[in-house]
Amino acid sequence: MSRIARVELFHVEIPLDEPFHPSWIPGYPQTQNRMTLIRLTTDDGIVGVSAGTAFEREREGLGSLLGPYLIGADATNLSEIRQRLTEASFLGWHNWWIEPAFWDIRGKLEGKPVYRLINPEIGPVERVPVYASTGSVRPIPERLAYLDRIRDMGITAVKLRVHSFDEREDLAIVEAARRHLGSGFTIAVDANQGWRVALIDDAPLWDLERATRFARAIEPLEVAWLEEPLEMHDYEGLAQLRKSTTTPIAGGELLSGWHDVRTAFERGSLDLYQPYAMFCGGLETSRRVLAQCRIEGLSFSPHTWTNGIGLLVNLHAFAAHPERHVLEYPFEPPGWTPAGRDGILAQPIEVAPDGTIAVPQEPGLGIHLDERALARHGHRFFRMTKASLAIHTIRTKGLRTALDLKRRKDRRGSGPTS
């Protein structure tokens, strides 16, 4: 049995070469790629890594909550771990971004890449094709230059963003792209209505009528999917939209777990499911969504946008799918580049001339941190070991209670300790 012996948390802030303007936060210039990194070490020396995107240093106090839930836990018992993360969420924090670190550990212990744990029946998957995922709404001439660039990179699929108050501008972007690319190039469109943010500038708000108008207007443009045309929990609206257009409807990146996604299946809300493991219930939920998509003959391609670790984790979920098509490759230079996106990885994830990226074949998730880059861009703000937790428990509960808690924990084999 491998037990968690050390928990470390880092704030990571990778500066971007140029400000990046995400379509989903109108008016916001993103100047850094921020995340919280977790590194778990077991008592037999296995290391598991994952990361959750961050806005600032909002997880500053998270370790004191999570550490006692994780120290001493059996790292291979995923259902117990998921129960611990669920218990820790009752106070308000959702931390599914941590769960993939346990898959990393399990893969290393079993000697298998994570995608083969997610789907034990799948054979080796060396590479997967990607679509270039834009992140900004740009003037049409700039967007056309981008399309030339990705075509030169060997990529044959793109996802455009539409986020204008003027519906004609949304349509004009897609029309111009199709005209420029001709047929045979896959075009998808993301309206970013699933979890609307109007923090700085106001953001357009679609209703079913607007979504239906747009979905129908792009039918002749052979759009592969329209993503998040309505608020993510508007299951009925999405289902109705799906019935009123031949344009496939996609979504689900920020649904908060299996119960949310199951409702989407039950109502028939989506053609393409895009659970993002870090937000949507961890890789176990991705596995369940993938299985349900296969049963219902629906498409599955996880959201990957946040950082290089998010891309790698969700790449494993995608590679586990035998009928995979294209995976999201976040790319919006000069602001959002492989260097800024993957700045703490030993190697940025690059697209080969055939439009594919490599699937890690080694045991675990295949995340290799560049320790020097982590030292430069990261700051370890929390570290807990079995010993430091014991001292903390003695200080706060007294020696007798601390010993009693330890006895109970040892008897159970796994569980919270304070």
Ligand SMILES: [Mg+2]
């Ligand atoms: Mg999206």
